[in-house]
Amino acid sequence: MNKNILFALIIFLSSFACFAQNKVNSVRIWAAPEHTRVVFDLKKTPDFNYFSLKPSKPYGHRLVIDFKSTASAVKLAQVANKSKLIKAIRVSKPAQASHYRVVLDLVAALKAQVFALKPTKPYGHRLVIDLQTQAKKDVQVQSHSVIPENRDIIVAIDAGHGGEDPGSIGLRGTHEKKVALEISRRLYKLINKTPGMKAKMIRSGDYYINLHYRSEKARKLKADLLLSIHADAVFNRKPKGASVWILSTRRANSEIGRWLEQKEKHSDLLGGAAQAMGSTDSERYLARTLLDMSMDNSRTVSHGVASQIANHLARVTTMHKRRPVSASLAVLKSPDIPSVLIETGFISNPTEERLLNSPRHQKKLAQAIHKAVLSFYLAHPVPGTYLALGSSTKHHVRSGESLSVIAQRYGVSLTQLKKANRLKKNNLKIGQVLIIPRV
Template sequence: MTAWKNSPILLKNSQILLRVQTFILLLVCMMTTVFAHAAKIENVRIWPAPDHTRIVFDLDQPVGHKVFSLSGPDRLVVDLDNVSTKANLETLSLKDTPIGKIRTAVKNRTGMRVVLDLNSKVQPRSFLLKPNKQYGDRLVIDLVHRKKVKRTKVVRQLAENPSGGRDIIIAIDAGHGGEDPGAIGPGRVREKTVVLAISKKVESLLKKERGYTPAMIRTGDYYVGLRARTERARKFRSDLLVSIHADAFKDHRPRGSSVFALSQRGATSETARWLADSENSADLIGGVEGSLKLDDKDKVLAEVLLDLTMTATLSDSLKVGQSVLRSMGTVNKLHKRDVEQAGFVVLKSPDIPSILIETGFISNPSEAKKLQSSSYQWKMARSIVKGVKEHFSKNPPPGTLLAHEKSKRDRLYVVSRGDTLSGIASRNKISVGSLRKANKLSSDTLYVGQRLQIPRS
């Protein structure tokens, strides 16, 4: 019996068995480690926009991925490494997107393959976003539409105006949107929803005003990069950019409306600085990739051009901002009586007067309740439009219908006590004869209150 136990054959078989068991144990440990560290897809969201569709994967940690296109038929394939999910991608709403169907499958046992069946050509781009205050790790995939969105319709309509001038174009920018909800107030009311509602009401009111045409920067619940907002306003050839917000503060007590213009030297108050930092961080939330990078020479040139043009633009911004602020003061308490200045990225357009309106503090319970009210939104929209109109009635841009009508009004002179025909002609550098002819006067006799048309010299 002892001899059998010590047999070379049995010992060899025992060693082989031990090695197999050890290998299996190591393999199980490795698989357990792999699955323990697998990334989890916690949620998937789709945000359709006019020029692109954004797909966002909410993750518990970064994930390796690869994106490539296939043709015949058109498909986009997204391979995710070492990932698991409870989200059902195949039930996502695909309305207003170029995606016809979503299919998923396991890849290499631990990975996942997502196939998007496409109805039209797209240009894909993807990038990972790090966690911030509102979201964890995210994988963002943008499907950029090949067909360019036509934004020249507004300009074409205004190229010729039989009334004697073009319309004043007001770019209306509803803050935040899509992946970026903005500030969140009591009852989970979201800034992006409130300001889009107010912006659409401003658009509706301006459409009814003779001599004005509104142009919306975003028309739905999708994100637009801060730099892209000013670029879109420029494509519209806008005369004014109005960015509408309803921000929050760390303390729920502050309340009231504010208007901001760009500051070249920094914020005018600690509150303004805090709000500016909050707004500028929106690109970190929304995820802007591939921003323009200038070399040293281009930066110097850009700074020179900015210095040459910003002074006049900033002056106009402050004027229209003060007019809007006065008008808003009839609807809501003002947080500050004067236009504040801060370094908001959306205001950094050297050639377009731009203002940022804080309609109220959504962190304040009473203001949050008002901002959700449709009737209050209409009141706020009317006050904004009134302020804009009051400014442009006095300062219409050259070449516009309002400028043409103002020039006609300015050429009228109302006779005051002590006026003489020769004195009026001299002050306007015209002859008495041309003044008589323009007004069909048979004598030099004038009366107080008489209106005289002053011909151009």
């Protein structure tokens, strides 16, 4: 090699290394029918500019993004692109040599929102471009900082009882209110770690909340789902297992009637709330909770979520009832939030009392409920939520598939995929649902 050329190359490379402080590590394109999200994973907070270009031959509508002092080794032509909005993604010559310019060739003039996101596990620094067809967007007035189309699924978690109401009490003196809160807290953490989901606690400590106010609070939180966590008790020590309850408008069948008759009072200490209801019976309590929690048009969701929860709980604990039980209550005001009441086990059964107190078992129960809720919403996405952004956000594991094959197919790293699904090992089960990390 000619010495001068070599010298020039060294100068070029060193200047490049000096200016290129940031780096694009990967690029992903997430396509939904009328929406596309492009994500750049970066080493640091991006310093960027962007602008639109109108068609001029041979190009059509374009969106240009300039990353300042940035390098990239990503081969854009190889980035999987199923978007109906982006014809191509390519590199172009930037105004300054140290910058990295990316051009999106678009099918039409699109509404674009470009913003940086800070690291939140399992993701690092990102630059996000949201593209939307103009036709759908009559919301021109919206602020750039607001992303109304994309929101989390909100799950309100109601730890049963609390404060002066201990709920059922086991032979060893375990209070239902304590177990319910501990399982609820574990569930809360799991949900909040899940991209696209947000958990809110109806009660976060050892205090009592009026039954009316529990559903009222869920409503105020704009919850998509209300989960009420309890533990069962009867005078007999033998009954064991978990059960899942939803509201039904059908008349109570005899089985439910029997169940309610056998059920011990959840508490003698309901205090004012119980008096207001005119009864301290556990079925009244349950009835009232359910009554306040559900509504006609949310029954389908309740039933779907409840079935998933029953299926997943069956993998980690004994079931008292294999399928969700509908408590049939004749008179209903229509509560508007899909609601499920989970009896996590019998605190009156000595073995289950011990289990319900064990952190390991509590964790298993919380994990099962979390998986159930997630798989329900992945299979039945709510429009306008992150979980509804394209089918590529979930993957059902088929025979012969490995984690690395799946990671490769979706253009994510093995580490990202494992983190997003909180997998410690590489083993997969057939039918297992994986979240494919997005941004």
